[in-house]
Amino acid sequence: MNYSCTAYELKCNECGKRFGNQPLSACPDCLAPLEVAYDLEAARGVFTREAIAAGPPSIWRYAALLPIPAGHQPDLPVGFTPLIKANNLGKRIGATNLYIKNDAVCFPTLSFKDRVVSVALANAQRFGFETVGCSSTGNLANSVAAQAARLGIKACILVPAELEAAKILNTQVYGARLVRIDGNYDHVNRLCSQIADEYNWGFVNVNLRPYYAEGSKTVGYEIAEKLGWRLPDNVVVPMAGGSLIRKIRKAFQELIYLGLVEEKPVRFFGAQATGCSPISQAVKLGNDFIEPQRPNTIARSLAIGNPADGPAASQMIRATGGWAEDVSDVELVSGMQELAETEGIFTETAGGVTTAVTARLYAQGRISPDELTVACITGNGLKTTDALAGHYPEERAVRPRLADFDAYLRELDGAAEPELAAIGGIHAN
Amino acid sequence: MNYSCTAYELKCNECGKRFGNQPLSACPDCLAPLEVAYDLEAARGVFTREAIAAGPPSIWRYAALLPIPAGHQPDLPVGFTPLIKANNLGKRIGATNLYIKNDAVCFPTLSFKDRVVSVALANAQRFGFETVGCSSTGNLANSVAAQAARLGIKACILVPAELEAAKILNTQVYGARLVRIDGNYDHVNRLCSQIADEYNWGFVNVNLRPYYAEGSKTVGYEIAEKLGWRLPDNVVVPMAGGSLIRKIRKAFQELIYLGLVEEKPVRFFGAQATGCSPISQAVKLGNDFIEPQRPNTIARSLAIGNPADGPAASQMIRATGGWAEDVSDVELVSGMQELAETEGIFTETAGGVTTAVTARLYAQGRISPDELTVACITGNGLKTTDALAGHYPEERAVRPRLADFDAYLRELDGAAEPELAAIGGIHAN
Numbered sequence: 001m002n003y004s005c006t007a008y009e010l011k012c013n014e015c016g017k018r019f020g021n022q023p024l025s026a027c028p029d030c031l032a033p034l035e036v037a038y039d040l041e042a043a044r045g046v047f048t049r050e051a052i053a054a055g056p057p058s059i060w061r062y063a064a065l066l067p068i069p070a071g072h073q074p075d076l077p078v079g080f081t082p083l084i085k086a087n088n089l090g091k092r093i094g095a096t097n098l099y100i101k102n103d104a105v106c107f108p109t110l111s112f113k114d115r116v117v118s119v120a121l122a123n124a125q126r127f128g129f130e131t132v133g134c135s136s137t138g139n140l141a142n143s144v145a146a147q148a149a150r151l152g153i154k155a156c157i158l159v160p161a162e163l164e165a166a167k168i169l170n171t172q173v174y175g176a177r178l179v180r181i182d183g184n185y186d187h188v189n190r191l192c193s194q195i196a197d198e199y200n201w202g203f204v205n206v207n208l209r210p211y212y213a214e215g216s217k218t219v220g221y222e223i224a225e226k227l228g229w230r231l232p233d234n235v236v237v238p239m240a241g242g243s244l245i246r247k248i249r250k251a252f253q254e255l256i257y258l259g260l261v262e263e264k265p266v267r268f269f270g271a272q273a274t275g276c277s278p279i280s281q282a283v284k285l286g287n288d289f290i291e292p293q294r295p296n297t298i299a300r301s302l303a304i305g306n307p308a309d310g311p312a313a314s315q316m317i318r319a320t321g322g323w324a325e326d327v328s329d330v331e332l333v334s335g336m337q338e339l340a341e342t343e344g345i346f347t348e349t350a351g352g353v354t355t356a357v358t359a360r361l362y363a364q365g366r367i368s369p370d371e372l373t374v375a376c377i378t379g380n381g382l383k384t385t386d387a388l389a390g391h392y393p394e395e396r397a398v399r400p401r402l403a404d405f406d407a408y409l410r411e412l413d414g415a416a417e418p419e420l421a422a423i424g425g426i427h428a429n
Numbered sequence: 430m431n432y433s434c435t436a437y438e439l440k441c442n443e444c445g446k447r448f449g450n451q452p453l454s455a456c457p458d459c460l461a462p463l464e465v466a467y468d469l470e471a472a473r474g475v476f477t478r479e480a481i482a483a484g485p486p487s488i489w490r491y492a493a494l495l496p497i498p499a500g501h502q503p504d505l506p507v508g509f510t511p512l513i514k515a516n517n518l519g520k521r522i523g524a525t526n527l528y529i530k531n532d533a534v535c536f537p538t539l540s541f542k543d544r545v546v547s548v549a550l551a552n553a554q555r556f557g558f559e560t561v562g563c564s565s566t567g568n569l570a571n572s573v574a575a576q577a578a579r580l581g582i583k584a585c586i587l588v589p590a591e592l593e594a595a596k597i598l599n600t601q602v603y604g605a606r607l608v609r610i611d612g613n614y615d616h617v618n619r620l621c622s623q624i625a626d627e628y629n630w631g632f633v634n635v636n637l638r639p640y641y642a643e644g645s646k647t648v649g650y651e652i653a654e655k656l657g658w659r660l661p662d663n664v665v666v667p668m669a670g671g672s673l674i675r676k677i678r679k680a681f682q683e684l685i686y687l688g689l690v691e692e693k694p695v696r697f698f699g700a701q702a703t704g705c706s707p708i709s710q711a712v713k714l715g716n717d718f719i720e721p722q723r724p725n726t727i728a729r730s731l732a733i734g735n736p737a738d739g740p741a742a743s744q745m746i747r748a749t750g751g752w753a754e755d756v757s758d759v760e761l762v763s764g765m766q767e768l769a770e771t772e773g774i775f776t777e778t779a780g781g782v783t784t785a786v787t788a789r790l791y792a793q794g795r796i797s798p799d800e801l802t803v804a805c806i807t808g809n810g811l812k813t814t815d816a817l818a819g820h821y822p823e824e825r826a827v828r829p830r831l832a833d834f835d836a837y838l839r840e841l842d843g844a845a846e847p848e849l850a851a852i853g854g855i856h857a858n
Contacts, residue, residue: 057486057509076773077511080486082536084505088581107511107534108773110811146773152517161826169814172821175770179837180826187829194831341604344505344537344575382539382811385598392601397590397609400616402623408608 006046008067010210011037021067023127023207033308034210036067040257047258049229052221058107059115059218065254066119066218067211069126075150078118079218081106083226083374088342093359095367099232099374100339101223104347109146109170110380111139111301111348112244116215117147120204123211124153129202133157135192136205137185137240137301138167139348139379144204145176156201158188164300166383184295186306205241216244220251223374224261231255231266233371236358238350238378239270239279239324240302242313248376249316268317269367270324271357273297273332273349279307280324282314290314298329298387299349301379323366327356333387335359339377346381354378435475437496439639440466450496452556452636462737463639465496469686476687478658481650487536488544488647494683495548495647496640498555504579507547508647510535512655512803517771522788524796528661528803529768530652533776538575538599539809540568540730540777541673545644546576549633552640553582558631562586564621565634566614566669566730567596568777568808573633574605585630587617593729595812613724615735634670645673649680652803653690660684660695662800665787667779667807668699668708668753669731671742677805678745697746698796699753700786702726702761702778708736709753711743719743727758727816728778730808752795756785762816764788768806775810783807 010019014032026033047064055061059079068074082102090098103112117140124132131154134144141157148155155176159168160183171178181188189206196203204212224231231252237245245268255261272280275297278290290310295303307313317324327335332349335356340346347355358375361367381388398408439448443461455462476493484490488508497503511531519527532541546569553561560583563573570586577584584605588597589612600607610617618635625632633641653660660681666674674697684690701709704726707719719739724732736742746753756764761778764785769775776784787804790796810817827837 076513082506088579102536105534105536105539107531109775110534110539110809146769146775148773149770150517150773166811166814169817169821170775170811173766173769173775173810173817174773175766177841178824179834180824181829182826183829191829191831191834195834198831198835337602337604340575340602341578344577344579344603346538346575346599346602380539380811381602382595382599382809385595388598388602392598395607395609397611400610400612400620402620402627405608405620405624406627412606 005066005068005070006043006064007039008036010034023202025207025209036210036214038065040254044258047260049260052225059118059215062218062221067214068119068122072122072126074118074122076108076118076147078107078114080222083223084343084345086343089339089355092338092342094362094369095373096369097372098358099372100343100345101219101374101376102345103219103376103378104345104351104380109139109142110383111143112216112219112378113139113143114147115218116212117143117204119215120208120212121147121151121153123208124202124204125151127202130154131156131199132202132204133192133195134204135185135188137303138163138383139301140205141171141178142167145171145174148176149174158192160184160188160300162300164384164386166385170383185304186292213243213247216247217251217254219244219376220248221255223248224252224255227372229261231261231264232374234267234269234322234367234373236269236271236354236361236373236375238302238354238376239272239313240304240307242279242307242309244376244378245270245313246309246316249320266320267322268320269322269357269361270313270317271354272324272326273299273302273353274326274328275299276303276305277326278305279310279313280326282310283317283324286318288315299332299353301348301350302353323361325357325360327353327360331356333391336381336387337391340381345377347377348379348381348384349387350379351377351381352387434495434497434499435472435493436468437465439463452631454636454638465639465643467494469683473687476689478689481654488547488644491647491650496643497548497551501551501555503547503551505537505547505576507536507543509651512652513772513774515772518768518784521767521771523791523798524802525798526801527787528801529772529774530648530803530805531774532648532805532807533774533780533809538568538571539812540572541645541648541807542568542572543576544647545641546572546633548644549637549641550576550580550582552637553631553633554580556631559583560585560628561631561633562621562624563633564614564617566732567592567812568730569634570600570607571596574600574603577605578603587621589613589617589729591729593813593815595814599812614733615721642672642676645676646680646683648673648805649677650684652677653681653684656801658690660690660693661803663696663698663751663796663802665698665700665783665790665802665804667731667783667805668701668742669733669736671708671736671738673805673807674699674742675738675745678749695749696751697749698751698786698790699742699746700783701753701755702728702731702782703755703757704728705732705734706755707734708739708742709755711739712746712753715747717744728761728782730777730779731782752790754786754789756782756789760785762820765810765816766820769810774806776806777808777810777813778816779808780806780810781816
């Protein structure tokens with residue numbers, strides 16, 4: 001398959017200066033972050049509903065508006081995850097038109113980070129980096145390690161020392177070099193900036209960040225396409241660095257500009273854990289700046305105390321008429337359980353945050369029951385099983401005999417009557 | 430979307446008697462297992478390449494040859510997982526035309542069991558069961574629990590007491606009742622047969638088994654479609670009960686019969702852990718019967734000592750000119766690591782078995798390097814992290830300063846020279 005990309009280059013958000021394409025994340029003049037700017041007019045004939053529908057069931061169907069090098073042959077069928085109508089969860093929290101975007105099953109490493117990493121590594125190859133790396137709260141580590149292994153690129157990954165065991169193993173198993181840093185994500189991230197300069201490595205979320213971040217747009221494209229080329233009324237998005245929520249909006253704006261969807265107002269809602277809630281605090285206080293926090297939450301994948309895109313995210317959320325909320329660790333665990341029990345989706349702690357915040361937004365009346373609302377689940381529960389430790393007591397083992405099973409069920413149900421066949425039964429054909 | 434299914438009903442493999450559609454797994458006369466028989470002629474105009482291509486990116490694109498009730502609206506986009514060319518793994522094991530079918534990322538619960546469960550539960554609903562259940566070595570438990578939660582059906586799941594923690598949690602989290610049985614899978618399975626009779630529950634792999642097992646055909650359909658409607662030369666499939674490998678063959682035969690692929694010989698290779706290898710032993714000895722074993726392997730999802738479809742699987746494998754092999758627990762762990770390091774795929778212990786057996790089949794010369802070979806990976810590594818415990822020593826945490834990082838890398842690399850920039854670098858643009 002050949003992918004024709006629209007012309008693009010790096011551009012400073014502040015001064016508008018353009019930089020071609022190179023591994024660079026900030027404007028040398030005004031220090032503002034760089035973004036990828038496309039020749040959107042040129043995309044008109046290429047980025048159409050029909051062309052997209054004819055593409056593969058992966059993010060590469062949107063390649064015309066992704067910054068991948070000319071002639072690049074995408075290697076893996078990343079993304080294109082399910083969008084599920086959540087009627088059961090809706091009943092519990094008072095929503096009648098709620099959808100779940102489920103990146104807990106994203107290919108290949110079960111989080112939305114697979115999207116950004118595949119775009120970043122395409123550019124790492126183009127710029128000739130032999131070693132790639134990242135600072136990560138876990139999901140990014142998993143994805144960089146796995147995709148670098150597949151591409152035959154060396155990977156060196158830096159994480160906070162206190163990361164969940166499953167996320168550490170799920171990085172090491174791919175043969176990546178994993179370095180545990182004695183500090184939180186913000187310490188790790190600062191160090192990575194220095195390493196990128198000294199070692200000339202391609203850090204996906206440092207010197208390759210503008211390309212990397214564009215991968216998140218595919219969440220927005222997929223939401224619109226899977227809704228039948230409509231935009232939702234509301235989107236609820238977990239926030240760590242604050243990039244994803246902004247890129248979903250960018251995707252929607254591109255779709256409107258190119259006529260793939262009708263223009264309509266979409267409100268953006270951000271979700272954080274109270275133990276690390278610098279962006280939700282900024283939204284609540286009406287601030288365009290961020291007061292950094294020292295993270296203290298089990299939602300480690302959201303534990304970024306000084307989020308790079310925090311100011312812009314806060315400003316954007318308020319501009320759309322949205323809001324941000326944050327929930328306690330106890331509430332986020334309940335959110336994980338609620339989503340699993342109602343929709344059969346086992347998400348990590350961050351998804352528990354999104355679920356609990358979504359419930360609260362309905363309870364507050366900030367989202368009306370019948371508004372078309374999409375909650376973004378970004379990672380898999382098998383990566384943060386510790387969060388549920390102790391929530392399900394280990395029942396005793398039962399002998400493999402029917403009489404023992406019967407007795408055990410009676411014990412569990414506290415039923416005196418052995419009228420057990422009434423528990424279930426054939427009722428119709 | 431409306432799905433028109435071909436007419437089907439249960440039929441005895443031995444005596445040919447037909448039973449309509451009902452929750453029944455064995456012929457009351459000759460006790461042989463029942464299978465779903467279709468009116469294949471009626472499928473000719475319906476089950477075409479074009480109709481399938483126009484379907485959704487899930488197993489429901491093959492609904493015309495799945496036993497789902499008329500008018501059934503499939504609820505979840507199950508399956509349609511990636512088929513990946515495995516050049517890196519191929520280089521290590523001497524294969525030049527090797528593919529991985531990757532059900533480690535199957536939706537919704539990360540194993541091929543999602544396919545069979547979605548078909549079984551469609552029939553559980555049609556037969557009016559209010560409670561469903563299964564005997565399981567883990568993956569099936571996860572899938573029944575999740576999909577039953579989504580459908581609002583009660584679930585009671587029986588597992589061997591010694592199951593991996595992640596698989597137990599990943600069942601409980603969906604709100605299913607989990608009963609740990611003091612015995613191995615074969616004990617659990619026998620008990621479930623008795624419970625199904627007494628309680629009138631819908632056990633997906635007991636009284637719903639004929640419908641359930643048909644879901645596995647979709648692995649075969651997907652392999653052929655993703656190869657551009659071609660059959661491979663060889664398929665390597667892990668074996669627990671022995672059902673999957675037979676159903677992949679059934680799928681291929683249906684595709685040949687209906688003219689979707691050209692007829693060609695396909696050899697089937699079975700993979701087991703030596704600690705539970707009743708089917709591979711039967712193949713090696715040329716037996717059509719199974720000598721039951723007491724399982725003793727960390728590949729718990731394959732630990733079925735008395736596999737229901739073992740005799741038929743052994744016979745079929747030999748009839749196709751294939752073979753079966755089994756590997757030790759040490760080898761299967763290496764297989765897990767090798768697949769992760771080369772292709773970025775983190776699979777569970779069963780996938781380590783498949784990978785290690787595949788390598789051995791090439792080494793033995795049973796598969797030639799250039800033959801088009803597909804190895805089936807059926808589950809995710811995050812469910813069996815214990816298997817890798819102790820394989821990756823916990824490195825010390827490094828202070829978040831460049832000098833400390835430099836020193837740490839030198840220490841790891843044992844390099845005297847601080848010529849660190851040479852490790853990676855920008856080489857081209």
